[in-house]
Amino acid sequence: MDLYSLKRFVARYKLYITIILILICGYVYVSGHDKTESEELKKDVVASTAHAFHEEEKTITVYIDGAVTTPGIYIVAEDTRLYMLFEKAGGLCEDADIGNLNPASLLKDGQKITVRKIGDIEDIDESDALIDINHANKDELSALPGIGQSRALDIINYRNEHGPFATIEDIMNVSGIKENTYNKIKDLIKVN
Template sequence: MCTGSLTGCRVGNPQGQTELVPLNRNDTDSDKPDTAVNSGQKEQQTDREKLQICYVHVCGAVNQPGVYELTADSRLFEAIQMAGGLTEEAADQTLNQAEVIEDGSKIYVPTKEEVKAGMDNGGTLMQNEDNAEKAGSTSDGKIDINTAAKNELMTLSGIGEAKADAIVRYREEHGAFQKIEDLMEVEGIKEGVFQKVKDQIKI
């Protein structure tokens, strides 16, 4: 008769030998499901670590302006949804809602009146191409960075209030831009932002 641990214990039997079931859990297959679970938990933890969070400030013509937390691969329309959606006064045609948001960016949604004021440049609505050249928004739909008002500059992708102020300040201190690439000389505007707006601007 065996006593103590039953692991590996065998009992003599005239009819043959009977092997008792091992009780040491470390030697059984019962640990395999736990190992799989632990592996799955580690993979989930790794996924969470890889998931990047970013914060954006959504303001202007939205129902609930504020700072919102989204994943780093979120699009502009998702940030707007977080802010309660656009108001009736929003100039949504000025937005590229498929644009990927950037951490720490400010998303300003202008109103139709603000866009109109920027296009007018303080005067009347543009009637022809000659008048268009005098205002920030030209007949080809591009923004003239040498003449555009602050509000109109803010309709460009990736250009918030701070960057629009910096552009206006640069023009005041250094004069007109000689080429659109000069925009990267403005404080806060690097290659990434320029790539977003290069097809939306002109001089």
């Protein structure tokens, strides 16, 4: 085939050659593009699965009893509020008295919630009379012997900076609270 014959062949089939080249280029483009989308989709699936698994780890275990439809132990998300636990426990009974509970409060791991019935005589639990230094406000803390308004703010600031107290003895890590002050308040405080 000489050069002249090749030119005639190209001129005669120019349209067909162009269409074939466009189809080949399109196929190559789409094949590579689908592979990229497929790889991105796989990455998204792996990432969302890992995210879902990670979120599953953030659970707490709580116990609810008293005037709820289904008392018992529940495993709930870490950010669950008390009213959500009421729903999970089948709701409150008609004679439930939640006056001593805050339905908007966040639950804590290992927490026990007792929903009293209207007219129940409150059992005075010695631990309920104690001040929880991890949740007490300035007024509650300043009511403790040897702890004034200023020291109460120091306790709250320490708690906010370092996290909750693990034991009641940890309150001695707060500036200005030494063993003498601790001995005055140790029977009046708790950590929860």
